[in-house]
Amino acid sequence: MECLQKFVHTRNNYIRLIMKKLIFFLILFSAFILPAQNINVTEHSLKNGMKILFVEDHTVPSICYFVYFKAGGKNERPGITGISHLFEHMMFNGSAKYKPTEFDRLLEENGGYSNGSTWNDFTNYWEEFNSDKLELVLDLESDRMKSLKLDKDNLEQERYIVMEERRLRVDNYPENKQEEELYAHAFAAHPYQFPVVGWMGDLENIKLDDAKNYFKTYYAPNNAVVILTGDFDTKKAIKLFEKYFGKIPAQKPPVKVNNAEPQQNGEKRIELKRDVQLSSFLIGYKSVSISDPEHYALDLLSEILSGGQSSRLVKTLVNDKQLAVEVWTSQDEFEHPGLFKIYVQARQGEELKEIEENVYDILNDIIEDGVTDNELEKVKNKKIRELISYFKTNQSTGFRLGYFHTLTGDYKNAFQLAEIYGAVTKEQIKEAAKKILAKDQRTVVTLLQSGK
Structure with a gap:
């Protein structure tokens, strides 16, 4: 009986925790939606x-x-x-x-x-x-x-x-x-x-x-x-x-850029040597455009990888193993397919090869096992807080409307971001990672100290 009571108590606490998190997310969601809806x-x-x-x-x-x-x-x-x-x-x-x-x-x-x-x-x-x-x-x-x-x-x-x-x-x-x-x-x-x-x-x-x-x-x-x-x-x-x-004449429309990027079928590697204190590498995976639904899953994945001290790459490479001093990732916001990028600057004396292998291990963990509920909730909340600033001032409103109209063809897409990010699932992030973070689709540029 005592075990049953403990189970019921624990289960109720869990439900209350989930409800609190849901309410918090809805508050953040509303904080973005209400200003966006009020923009005429x-x-x-x-x-x-x-x-x-x-x-x-x-x-x-x-x-x-x-x-x-x-x-x-x-x-x-x-x-x-x-x-x-x-x-x-x-x-x-x-x-x-x-x-x-x-x-x-x-x-x-x-x-x-x-x-x-x-x-x-x-x-x-x-x-x-x-x-x-x-x-x-x-x-x-x-x-x-x-x-x-x-x-x-x-x-x-x-x-x-x-x-x-x-x-x-x-x-x-x-x-x-x-x-x-x-x-x-x-x-x-x-x-x-x-x-x-x-x-x-x-x-x-x-x-x-x-x-x-x-x-x-x-x-x-x-x-x-x-x-x-x-x-x-x-x-x-x-x-x-x-x-x-009104009297400025229109011109013949520019030729549309339709250059189809061929499928990349193997890793590309480039080595640079410069007068730098610390070596680094920059990885770029062929990715998707801003209008592709997978863009938003990849953007959240980028936050999970490098958005703060508890993110996977920062925690492992900078804090726990102390192999690196700087890590960042980003998903390009381009009209056409861009790159998903990962940058790591090595700590003095550490080998780039070992650090790079650690990066691929972390990526493979996500490809195999996905991300956690807590990771996804955390980055969604962070993203919604970021979106709130989009329409706070005349300047930010003008920039965002022009930005999304030019890149996606319709400024109204800027008003849908909270809903789009809120709907991203763990499964979508896992599938996007599996599709994009493939060895054959990456290019790696290493930056080494001149004497090495």
Whole structure:
């Protein structure tokens, strides 16, 4: 009888524990869903094909303007690699109406600022400014879209800056060079093999005609989506967009990137030697795109492997066996299939071969036995907490809507993330690991000390 009572007591405690965990997850889930549901997006398309998403928020008297062009590293070819990033610089150097540096100066004088970034799949630009300056910003943005200053002096000035950036951030930064080599060797056909910053030889030889042709094709209104968030009236804003952007002519749509990556049938290994204090290796497995359901299982798997001190790789390699000093993993968020990456930096005196074997043992454990309930619950909760920040500010809202619209074809996918991550099962993670983490699909780049 006493044993039965203990069993009932233990079982009831277990049920209460499960209910507490479920309630906690639902609270986190609601914390993401409620803000996302409260975001009212108004869509408008101009006759020239430019799409605009409006999100009014009158909490503070400011506005964020984002524009995403489907023009990134994957839209390049040998001979012009790095041209997308080059334009990120040239876009601030004047247009027909505004002189060089005037774009930033006018924004700053009116309480605003601007920036831009280049990715594998797109280039984006954004400004945040006082809400009474919307017309000024639309005038600035439309003028550089239709009449950017493209001349020899502008090209040469920014070419030099980008080449110096490459020297500093890649050529003289061994870990970044290691990652560049990973993509260059992992991809045989797809342009993800090209570095976003460009190969030095291409940067040296990009011609003015290359720049003009690229701008005409990729910086057209029908190749862009604009997201406006903040303190404005949508109806009035639409009229301003029609006024400033409506007459910019559409261009012939860019040729779609359909390079099919061939099946990899064997491990690839590359060895680099540089002036580094500690050796390391970077593994890349051919993976899936952001639109593939397996992407989300792999993203959670990445957290289970390296997301914190109790994660499998960190606990084993850094804390328990003290073989490594740094570990990270990531699942690429690309429009087309990218890589699942694992990076390990060895502790001084430890052998990379032994550490690499330990990594494969840990991966095989997951492939054979899967992950635990506790691991999955922990990373789901962490992910939901991360998602909550997606729509906290005008800037984060604008970025995420443009990001998901450009990568997946529909901004609404950003609102489904909590539900998607919440539905991932242990079995799905196990199956994704079995499918992706195969020896024949990996590329390994080791970075060794020069003297070894």
